[in-house]
Amino acid sequence: MKLAVCIKRVPDMEGRFKIASSGTGIDEAGLKFDMSDFDGYAAEVAIQITEKLGAGEVTVISLGPDVVQETLRKALSMGAHRAVQLKHDAPVSDGLAIATALAAELKDGGYDLILCGRMAVDTQNRSTGAFVAELLGLPVITAISQLNVDGGVVKARRELEGAYELIECPLPAVVTIDEGIARARYPSLKGIMAAKKKPLEVKPAQVGAVTYQLEKMELPADRAAGRIIGEGKDAVPELVRLLKEEAKVL
Amino acid sequence: MTASNGLFALIVAVAAGFFASNVQRLVGYLRLGRLDDSRWDNVPRRLYNLATIGIFQRKIFRDGIAGPMHAAIFWGFCVLTVGTSEFIVRGIVPTFTLAHYLPQWAYRFYQNSQDLWGALVIGAVAFALWRRLTHRVKRLQGAETHANDPLLILSWIGLLMVTMFLAESFEMVAFPQHASPYYRPLSYALANVLSFVPQDWAAFFRSLNWWSHGLLVLGFLNYLPYSKHLHVVASLPNVYLSNTSGPGQAGVMKYMDLEAETEQFGAKDVEHLSWKSLLDGFACTECGRCTAVCPANTTGKLLSPRKIIVNVRERLEQRALELQTAGSGRETAEGRPLLDGFISEQELWACTTCRACVQECPVSIDQLSVILEMRRNLVLGESRFPEEVMPAFESMEQRGSPWAFDPGERGKWADGLDIPTMAELAERGETADILYFVGCMGSFDDRAKKTTVAFAKIMKAAGVNFAILGREEKCNGDPARRMGNEYLYQMLARENVDTLAKYHVRTIVTACPHCMHQLGNEYPQFGGHYDVIHHSTFIAHLLAQGRVPLREELHAAVSTFTYHDSCYLGRYNQIYDAPRETLKRALPVVHLVEMPRSGDRGLCCGAGGGRMWMEESEGKRINAERAEEALATGAQAVAVACPFCMTMMRDSISSRDESVPVYDIAEVVAERLG
Amino acid sequence: MANILAFSETRLGELRRAGLETVTAARQVADATGGQVHAVLVGAPGIAQHAARLAAHGADVVLVMEHEAFANYNPEAITATLAARLESGYRAAFFAASAIGHDLVARVAAKMRLAYASDVTEFAFSGDAVAVAHPGYTNKIVQRFVLKATPALISLRAGAVLPVENAKAGAVEALTAAIDPTSVRVKVTLTEKAAGGKIDLGEAPVIVAGGRGLKEAANFKLVEDLAAAFGNAAVGATRAVTDDGWRPHSDQIGQTGRLVSPDLYVACGISGAIQHLAGMRTSKTIVAINKDKEAPIFKVADYGIVGDVMEVLPVLTEAVKAVKAGA
Numbered sequence A: 001m002k003l004a005v006c007i008k009r010v011p012d013m014e015g016r017f018k019i020a021s022s023g024t025g026i027d028e029a030g031l032k033f034d035m036s037d038f039d040g041y042a043a044e045v046a047i048q049i050t051e052k053l054g055a056g057e058v059t060v061i062s063l064g065p066d067v068v069q070e071t072l073r074k075a076l077s078m079g080a081h082r083a084v085q086l087k088h089d090a091p092v093s094d095g096l097a098i099a100t101a102l103a104a105e106l107k108d109g110g111y112d113l114i115l116c117g118r119m120a121v122d123t124q125n126r127s128t129g130a131f132v133a134e135l136l137g138l139p140v141i142t143a144i145s146q147l148n149v150d151g152g153v154v155k156a157r158r159e160l161e162g163a164y165e166l167i168e169c170p171l172p173a174v175v176t177i178d179e180g181i182a183r184a185r186y187p188s189l190k191g192i193m194a195a196k197k198k199p200l201e202v203k204p205a206q207v208g209a210v211t212y213q214l215e216k217m218e219l220p221a222d223r224a225a226g227r228i229i230g231e232g233k234d235a236v237p238e239l240v241r242l243l244k245e246e247a248k249v250l
Numbered sequence B: 001m002t003a004s005n006g007l008f009a010l011i012v013a014v015a016a017g018f019f020a021s022n023v024q025r026l027v028g029y030l031r032l033g034r035l036d037d038s039r040w041d042n043v044p045r046r047l048y049n050l051a052t053i054g055i056f057q058r059k060i061f062r063d064g065i066a067g068p069m070h071a072a073i074f075w076g077f078c079v080l081t082v083g084t085s086e087f088i089v090r091g092i093v094p095t096f097t098l099a100h101y102l103p104q105w106a107y108r109f110y111q112n113s114q115d116l117w118g119a120l121v122i123g124a125v126a127f128a129l130w131r132r133l134t135h136r137v138k139r140l141q142g143a144e145t146h147a148n149d150p151l152l153i154l155s156w157i158g159l160l161m162v163t164m165f166l167a168e169s170f171e172m173v174a175f176p177q178h179a180s181p182y183y184r185p186l187s188y189a190l191a192n193v194l195s196f197v198p199q200d201w202a203a204f205f206r207s208l209n210w211w212s213h214g215l216l217v218l219g220f221l222n223y224l225p226y227s228k229h230l231h232v233v234a235s236l237p238n239v240y241l242s243n244t245s246g247p248g249q250a251g252v253m254k255y256m257d258l259e260a261e262t263e264q265f266g267a268k269d270v271e272h273l274s275w276k277s278l279l280d281g282f283a284c285t286e287c288g289r290c291t292a293v294c295p296a297n298t299t300g301k302l303l304s305p306r307k308i309i310v311n312v313r314e315r316l317e318q319r320a321l322e323l324q325t326a327g328s329g330r331e332t333a334e335g336r337p338l339l340d341g342f343i344s345e346q347e348l349w350a351c352t353t354c355r356a357c358v359q360e361c362p363v364s365i366d367q368l369s370v371i372l373e374m375r376r377n378l379v380l381g382e383s384r385f386p387e388e389v390m391p392a393f394e395s396m397e398q399r400g401s402p403w404a405f406d407p408g409e410r411g412k413w414a415d416g417l418d419i420p421t422m423a424e425l426a427e428r429g430e431t432a433d434i435l436y437f438v439g440c441m442g443s444f445d446d447r448a449k450k451t452t453v454a455f456a457k458i459m460k461a462a463g464v465n466f467a468i469l470g471r472e473e474k475c476n477g478d479p480a481r482r483m484g485n486e487y488l489y490q491m492l493a494r495e496n497v498d499t500l501a502k503y504h505v506r507t508i509v510t511a512c513p514h515c516m517h518q519l520g521n522e523y524p525q526f527g528g529h530y531d532v533i534h535h536s537t538f539i540a541h542l543l544a545q546g547r548v549p550l551r552e553e554l555h556a557a558v559s560t561f562t563y564h565d566s567c568y569l570g571r572y573n574q575i576y577d578a579p580r581e582t583l584k585r586a587l588p589v590v591h592l593v594e595m596p597r598s599g600d601r602g603l604c605c606g607a608g609g610g611r612m613w614m615e616e617s618e619g620k621r622i623n624a625e626r627a628e629e630a631l632a633t634g635a636q637a638v639a640v641a642c643p644f645c646m647t648m649m650r651d652s653i654s655s656r657d658e659s660v661p662v663y664d665i666a667e668v669v670a671e672r673l674g
Numbered sequence C: 001m002a003n004i005l006a007f008s009e010t011r012l013g014e015l016r017r018a019g020l021e022t023v024t025a026a027r028q029v030a031d032a033t034g035g036q037v038h039a040v041l042v043g044a045p046g047i048a049q050h051a052a053r054l055a056a057h058g059a060d061v062v063l064v065m066e067h068e069a070f071a072n073y074n075p076e077a078i079t080a081t082l083a084a085r086l087e088s089g090y091r092a093a094f095f096a097a098s099a100i101g102h103d104l105v106a107r108v109a110a111k112m113r114l115a116y117a118s119d120v121t122e123f124a125f126s127g128d129a130v131a132v133a134h135p136g137y138t139n140k141i142v143q144r145f146v147l148k149a150t151p152a153l154i155s156l157r158a159g160a161v162l163p164v165e166n167a168k169a170g171a172v173e174a175l176t177a178a179i180d181p182t183s184v185r186v187k188v189t190l191t192e193k194a195a196g197g198k199i200d201l202g203e204a205p206v207i208v209a210g211g212r213g214l215k216e217a218a219n220f221k222l223v224e225d226l227a228a229a230f231g232n233a234a235v236g237a238t239r240a241v242t243d244d245g246w247r248p249h250s251d252q253i254g255q256t257g258r259l260v261s262p263d264l265y266v267a268c269g270i271s272g273a274i275q276h277l278a279g280m281r282t283s284k285t286i287v288a289i290n291k292d293k294e295a296p297i298f299k300v301a302d303y304g305i306v307g308d309v310m311e312v313l314p315v316l317t318e319a320v321k322a323v324k325a326g327a
């Protein structure tokens, strides 16, 4: 079984972000980067499948400048077998353009199953998996929390708000991975050493036409933490109002 | 030389040969371990250890009952070995006697000593047997112990003594001309009692006992290698070869070359351990002192440091055969490796690295290094660890702190306190005398931040010129290293060393014993050499110099304190007095009450060795045990000198008695700042 | 002017609140730019009964597609049908930013080779452009961009537009599936409500957690009541609480318990120890109720109430019930 996992390199979400002077990106100074969380789960799922079968190959693919090699190495140290960097130095902010490049790489790979994250934890577009599938003409199941591949059929579960559904489709297919399915393993030093010897190919990315541009990034109006809205039960109406109107969680 | 001399000579030769081959076999076993652990340096220190710990049994005496008992047997053995040697030579060359070589007074003294120590040994053995048979001494129990072995050995030793006395006494009965009260008074007295025995019968009994004694001695010698009493042979070399590093250095974890061409990181089986750890296996007496003080074991966890060591020996004996017969066509069945086959993951993760076991072991065994090497294999080799540890590892890697806080907020506690960062000073072309390394707890934990601020205020009041690193500071790496994640640890240590080099830092103060131990004792492995001072020592100095302006205070709100020793301050760095001194100076009116387990016997709080990031669901919580001990002193407040101890003590005390506060010693002092 | 399409999500024959939000949003745009609102209702036969509610919220036309094969979500048939319909000339289409809405909008966009805006919290149409805002970086950054594609495909974050009644004709028209809904590759075989009552901590959008401030096990009832009032909430606890056996260890949140990041976290009588924060700091909105105004939990809370939990919780429970009943 051949599996491919698309991996995006994203900044650590715990940091306090600053907007870069361009206004359309974040200031990357001092930020640490790692694999997007959902992509880590996707890599884990793929690796577990080959481990269970005792056969198969996991290819990890990432589009971006050379620093993404670090992220690809991490996936290799977890147990993926080979990696491909689709080299592209300028940031691309068009989901379709990225998917075009990924699809071009995936097209002739003979993959039975292609895994993406449900969304990239930074830009959170949730588009890539569906775009890649469409471009490849493959069925896709998004945001799955359970996966079972057997006899050429993918069976999956997706969590809905307060409900869930069970979904099936034939292989080859694309799935996008939600949380709850597996935790990305912590690479052992043995894995890290082995990863240094695994193949990592660098190819130019065939990014599609860019039809779509980011205008501006901004920090949300500061809901300064530590805001005490009142004392005792008299503060309840104000709390409920804020939850409804400002936080929009009620 | 008679036929009987000839026979004896033959028996001695066979016994000696057999013993020698056993020794060779065991030394061969040791060579299966890692040999890159040289112990041939530091001879004076080693001889000193041999004399104090080995010969004078310093650590044995830490147990008030078993101590004198064992010392009697041990010293008896030393003394009687001389007699036994003479005995054996005389068995072969009947005319031999030390009397020819010694002045009369010395010979007489020697003869007397044999008698006296023989009697003492009989007494001690009898006591030991009685204790074992009638009292179930807790530390001597345990599934891993060989319970019948000590009974056999004790009886054997007793018989040795009895036959010695009987042989001597019957000789005096058989040959009254040899009898003298000035040489062997006790044998002489016994001979008087036995004088009713006819002379020829006495001569026969003398021979009988003589032969018995001789055979028992030689048998004993050859039984040792198969018994836990191998310690009789192995413990002195073990003490000689033990870790000789001074305070601070003794607890340092060995550097590990991560670039080395190897598939094996840490220890999964005995051959991955240092040869010295294997020797530890031979030297262990199964006395259980280590397990009796182990905070994990005494609160109901499976971990027992004695079992770790006993397992090392058991597995070594099995593994050696496997390795020796491998490829020979008559392979022995492969046993399971030390990890999983003998020692479970659960045991290894329960250790708080408190060093109480190492401290207590009378033969200087290092149980902890086996545990830590095995943890390294678990994490680096197999990526096996409690799942709750993963976020801590990831966060240390991503954000330089085991808790997922924004690294940019590390210096936030100092807002408004006018404390510069090194970077700010450097920008102004200035520098500070002292770097305050705050640590992760001190930077992010709300309770610990109070200590951080208190210590900073004290330094300011004393006019100390210091700065912090702010966001450039990283976790010192201790949790990662103690949890076996050497890779992550070295990453953090190197980053910190680089940062410190950038500002030419030489003197560092910190309120965290883990930071202190790392920066001061383990960073030299990465080229970082600093003078690192714990805040307890530093404040004690400032107070002694009168540099801290304190308000006059005749009545303290709290009048009795008890102080909880931090392992990394105490057993790792031998700092026991400074925190107590600080408390007394800060609050002269305060009465300090000690817990039963304090100083170098202090009970761990339960947080060390990365336990801070693991759930403790097995047995009783260690901090609960310690809280109860602290509350039982009746003290009105508990003082600590470590942010980890602070969390542990406060958590467990507040759920028992909310009226007893826990303070860091710096807070106690800051409270009185004028 | 071109029309606006609104996909009204249903589940197991029920219309979802999100389905009214998309219609309301479409109505707002149509009112500003001209054109009609076409709401799409897909389901098993009988789903058309909801057309009246869509009309009441501003649908000029309700396009109904009924078939047994739509009893469960049928992504490929719906995608093909919507893409074909949108090709006929619409200005925009609104979807819910729900699991299904996200799935569908991405498929439609892919089929039409269009960029789209996901999880939108604000939008403004002007000419051939739509300025939208979409939170990213775990809500720490608002990303604003201009979408020039037509139709503009937008998935709308829940609550970004609240349902407003604005009755229109709501003429029901049948929509025919563009492909045979029974011969699709991706089949949903079962849709089921999450096992009644207890929602797993990891998945609950709302968590109400209690600490030692509740004083005794029995008082956890207050926490449970508030969770019940939310309807979609799970109950969590600190280690102080699980240690004392008031709650099972499986409810423990924190460093050595569960790591959670719900949309809303209500901390009741919790001091906010670092080990607890380690498990819940990433929650999107944090509310803290604690009688000690110095408690560290307030430093991470978005909204704090200084007060006695015994007094505040019952009042809050009633207030939440009132809001939920009103919706």
Ligand SMILES: Cc1cc2nc3c(=O)[nH]c(=O)nc-3n(C[C@H](O)[C@H](O)[C@H](O)COP(=O)(O)OP(=O)(O)OC[C@H]3O[C@@H](n4cnc5c(N)ncnc54)[C@H](O)[C@@H]3O)c2cc1C
Pocket: A005, A006, A007, A008, A009, A036, A038, A039, A061, A062, A063, A064, A092, A093, A094, A095, A096, A098, A102, A115, A116, A117, A118, A119, A120, A122, A123, A124, A125, A126, A127, A128, A129, A214, A217, C115, C116, C117, C118, C134, C136, C143, C144, C145
């Ligand atoms: C502020 C901003 C807003 C944007 N808004 C939109 C928008 O609304 N609509 C839109 O179409 N585009 C948008 N883009 C473009 C967007 O950032 C993406 O680059 C693109 O849409 C992919 O989406 P995503 O990275 O969020 O990943 P998602 O679509 O959320 O999908 C994530 C999955 O795709 C895969 N993946 C994503 N990127 C890579 C990569 N470089 N290499 C390998 N695999 C990858 C991974 O498996 C990952 O888990 C925006 C860009 C920015 C900067």
Ligand SMILES: Cc1cc2nc3c(=O)[nH]c(=O)nc-3n(C[C@H](O)[C@H](O)[C@H](O)COP(=O)(O)OP(=O)(O)OC[C@H]3O[C@@H](n4cnc5c(N)ncnc54)[C@H](O)[C@@H]3O)c2cc1C
Pocket: B611, B612, B613, B614, B615, B647, B648, B651, B654, C210, C211, C212, C213, C214, C237, C238, C239, C240, C241, C252, C253, C254, C255, C256, C257, C258, C268, C269, C270, C271, C272, C273, C274, C275, C276, C279, C289, C290, C291, C292, C295, C307, C308, C309, C310
């Ligand atoms: C190794 C280790 C692991 C740990 N792991 C976890 C973990 O995973 N999760 C976790 O939660 N903790 C964990 N802890 C424990 C943690 O350190 C704290 O002890 C614990 O979180 C405190 O729980 P609490 O806030 O309920 O209690 P407390 O700290 O006692 O706080 C109670 C709070 O309630 C307030 N209060 C009291 N009465 C009232 C009232 N009537 N109305 C309103 N407020 C009131 C008080 O002001 C106080 O702030 C761990 C500790 C250790 C050492």
Ligand code: SF4
Pocket: B290, B293, B294, B295, B296, B297, B303, B304, B305, B350, B351, B352, B353, B354, B355, B356, B357, B358, B367, B368
């Ligand atoms: S270091 Fe402490 S916890 Fe670990 S085994 Fe030794 S005594 Fe037990």
Ligand code: SF4
Pocket: B283, B284, B285, B286, B287, B288, B289, B290, B291, B305, B306, B309, B360, B361, B362, B363, B364, B365, B367
């Ligand atoms: S390791 Fe040391 S203390 Fe422990 S049982 Fe063996 S000899 Fe005794």
